[in-house]
Amino acid sequence: MKVAISGKGGVGKTTIAAALTKIFAQSGGTVYAIDADPDACLAAAIGIPEDEALKIKPVVEMRDVIRNKSGSGAFYTLNPKVDDFLDDYSYKLGNIRFLRMGDPKKGGSDCYCRENTFLNALITSLLLDQQDTVILDMGAGIEHLSRGTARGVDMMLVVVEPSRNSLNTAKHVQRMAGDLGIARIGIIANKIRSDKEKEFLLQSFPDNAILGFVKFSESIWANAMKSSSAAELEGELLVEMQKVCLKISGEVGGYK
Amino acid sequence: MKVAISGKGGVGKTTIAAALTKIFAQSGGTVYAIDADPDACLAAAIGIPEDEALKIKPVVEMRDVIRNKSGSGAFYTLNPKVDDFLDDYSYKLGNIRFLRMGDPKKGGSDCYCRENTFLNALITSLLLDQQDTVILDMGAGIEHLSRGTARGVDMMLVVVEPSRNSLNTAKHVQRMAGDLGIARIGIIANKIRSDKEKEFLLQSFPDNAILGFVKFSESIWANAMKSSSAAELEGELLVEMQKVCLKISGEVGGYK
Numbered sequence: 001m002k003v004a005i006s007g008k009g010g011v012g013k014t015t016i017a018a019a020l021t022k023i024f025a026q027s028g029g030t031v032y033a034i035d036a037d038p039d040a041c042l043a044a045a046i047g048i049p050e051d052e053a054l055k056i057k058p059v060v061e062m063r064d065v066i067r068n069k070s071g072s073g074a075f076y077t078l079n080p081k082v083d084d085f086l087d088d089y090s091y092k093l094g095n096i097r098f099l100r101m102g103d104p105k106k107g108g109s110d111c112y113c114r115e116n117t118f119l120n121a122l123i124t125s126l127l128l129d130q131q132d133t134v135i136l137d138m139g140a141g142i143e144h145l146s147r148g149t150a151r152g153v154d155m156m157l158v159v160v161e162p163s164r165n166s167l168n169t170a171k172h173v174q175r176m177a178g179d180l181g182i183a184r185i186g187i188i189a190n191k192i193r194s195d196k197e198k199e200f201l202l203q204s205f206p207d208n209a210i211l212g213f214v215k216f217s218e219s220i221w222a223n224a225m226k227s228s229s230a231a232e233l234e235g236e237l238l239v240e241m242q243k244v245c246l247k248i249s250g251e252v253g254g255y256k
Numbered sequence: 257m258k259v260a261i262s263g264k265g266g267v268g269k270t271t272i273a274a275a276l277t278k279i280f281a282q283s284g285g286t287v288y289a290i291d292a293d294p295d296a297c298l299a300a301a302i303g304i305p306e307d308e309a310l311k312i313k314p315v316v317e318m319r320d321v322i323r324n325k326s327g328s329g330a331f332y333t334l335n336p337k338v339d340d341f342l343d344d345y346s347y348k349l350g351n352i353r354f355l356r357m358g359d360p361k362k363g364g365s366d367c368y369c370r371e372n373t374f375l376n377a378l379i380t381s382l383l384l385d386q387q388d389t390v391i392l393d394m395g396a397g398i399e400h401l402s403r404g405t406a407r408g409v410d411m412m413l414v415v416v417e418p419s420r421n422s423l424n425t426a427k428h429v430q431r432m433a434g435d436l437g438i439a440r441i442g443i444i445a446n447k448i449r450s451d452k453e454k455e456f457l458l459q460s461f462p463d464n465a466i467l468g469f470v471k472f473s474e475s476i477w478a479n480a481m482k483s484s485s486a487a488e489l490e491g492e493l494l495v496e497m498q499k500v501c502l503k504i505s506g507e508v509g510g511y512k
Contacts, residue, residue: 008295009396010266014421039264039397039428041421104428107435108404111369140265140396141295148364163480165270165297172295172360179363200481224419225456 001252002134004150007159008169009140012190017137018045019241029131035100037139116149124152145176155184162197186211212244257508258390260406263415264425265396268446273393274301275497285387291356293395316371372405380408401432411440418453442467468500
C-alpha cells in the first residue's frame with residue numbers, strides 16, 4: 001500500500017512518517033520511505049547517518065538514465081523494470097529502502113516541478129508485493145497537492161497540531177486530496193498537551209476521522225538538538241502509532 | 257527597505273513577520289506585508305478578520321490586468337505605475353497594506369511557479385519612500401529560494417528554533433540567498449526555552465549573526481486554537497523584536 005503524510009510546516013510530519021516506516025517494517029515486507037521534501041530530514045529520523053544520507057542519489061536523476069535506456073519511450077512503458085533501477089538510488093536499512101526526491105539547488109536556478117512530476121511517475125510505477133509499503137513524507141503546505149505529486153496513493157494522512165492554522169491546512173489538504181481521487185484520508189493529531197487541546201481537535205473533525213492522538217514529547221524536543229535526530233521509537237509514541245498502523249492497514253490492507 | 261522571512265516549517269516565520277510588520281508600521285511609513293505562502297496565515301496574524309481576508313484578491317491576478325493595459329509590454333516597463341494597481345489587491349489596516357500571493361488551487365491542477373515569478377517582479381517594481389517597508393513572509397523550506405522569489409530584497413531573515421533540522425534549513429537558506437545576491441542575512445532565534453537551547457544556537461552561528469532571541473511563548477501556543485490567531489504583540493516578544501527592528505534598520509536603513 002502507498003501512504004502520503006502531509007500537513008502544515010512544523011506539525012511533525014517527519015516524526016510520524018519515521019514511526020510509520022519503522023512499525024510497518026517490523027511486519028516483514030519492504031518499506032519504501034521516500035522524502036518528497038527538498039528541505040529534507042526523513043533520513044535522519046529513520047536513523048541513516050548524516051554522511052551516508054548525503055551520498056544517496058536523488059531519484060530525479062533516474063529520469064535521464066531511464067530515458068537513455070528507453071530512447072524517447074514514455075516512462076510508464078517501463079514500469080515493470082523500475083525496480084532494476086532502485087538499488088542505485090536507495091539506501092537499505094534492514095527492510096527499509098530510503099529514497100529522496102531531489103537535492104538542494106542553487107538560489108534562483110529552478111523550481112522543483114521536474115522532481116515532483118518524476119516522483120509521481122515513480123510512485124505510480126512501483127509494483128508492490130502484498131506486504132510492501134510506500135511511505136511518502138511530503139513537503140510542508142499544499143503545493144505538492146496542487147502539483148499532484150502523491151496522486152495514486154491509497155491514503156493521505158494529514159498531521160495536525162492543536163492550532164487553527166494547522167486545521168486550515170488540513171481542510172485544504174482534504175479538499176485537494178479529494179480532487180486527486182485519493183479515496184481515504186486520515187488525520188493524526190500530534191503535540192497534544194492537554195485534554196482541552198484534544199477536545200479542540202475532536203470537535204474539528206467528524207467522528208473517527210482522527211486515527212490517533214500523539215502527546216507532545218519533551219524527549220523529541222530535547223533530542224532535536226542532536227546531530228542525528230533519530231529519536232528512539234518507544235513509549236507512548238510507539239503504542240499510539242501501532243494503533244494508527246492497524247487502522248491504516250484495516251482500511252487499506254497490507255499490514256499483518 | 258525590503259525584508260524576507262524564511263526558515264523551516266513551524267519555526268514561527270509568520271509570528272515574526274507579523275511582529276516586524278506591526279513595529280515598523282508604528283514608525284509611520286507604509287508597511288507592505290506580503291504573504292508569499294499559498295498555505296497562508298499572515299493575514300490573521302496581523303489582525304485581519306478571516307472573512308475579510310478571504311475577499312482579498314491575490315496579486316497574481318494583477319498580472320493579466322497589467323498585460324491587458326500594456327499590450328504585450330514587459331512588466332518592468334510599467335514599474336512606476338504599479339502603485340496604481342495595488343489598491344485593488346491590498347487590504348489596508350492603518351498604515352499596513354496587506355497583500356497575498358495566490359489562492360489555494362484544485363488538487364493536481366498546477367504548481368505555484370507563475371505566482372512566484374509575478375511576486376518577484378512586483379517586489380522589484382515597488383518604489384518605496386524612505387520610510388516605507390516591505391515584509392515578505394515566505395513559504396516553508398527552500399523552494400522559494402531556488403525559484404528566486406525574494407531576489408531583490410535588502411535582507412533575508414532566517415528564523416530558527418533549537419533543532420538541528422531548522423539549522424540545516426538555515427544553512428541552505430544562507431547559501432541560496434547568497435546565490436541570489438542578497439547581501440545581508442540575519443538570524444532570529446525563536447522558541448527558546450532554556451539557556452542550553454540559547455547556547456546551542458549561539459554556537460551554531462558566527463558572532464552577531466543572531467539578531468534576537470525570542471522565548472517560547474505559552475500564550476502564543478494557547479492562542480493558536482482561537483479562530484483569529486492575532487496574538488497581541490506585547491511583553492518579551494515586543495521588547496525583543498523592537499531590538500531586532502533597530503538592528504535591521506541599522507544595517508539596511510529606513511526605520512526611525
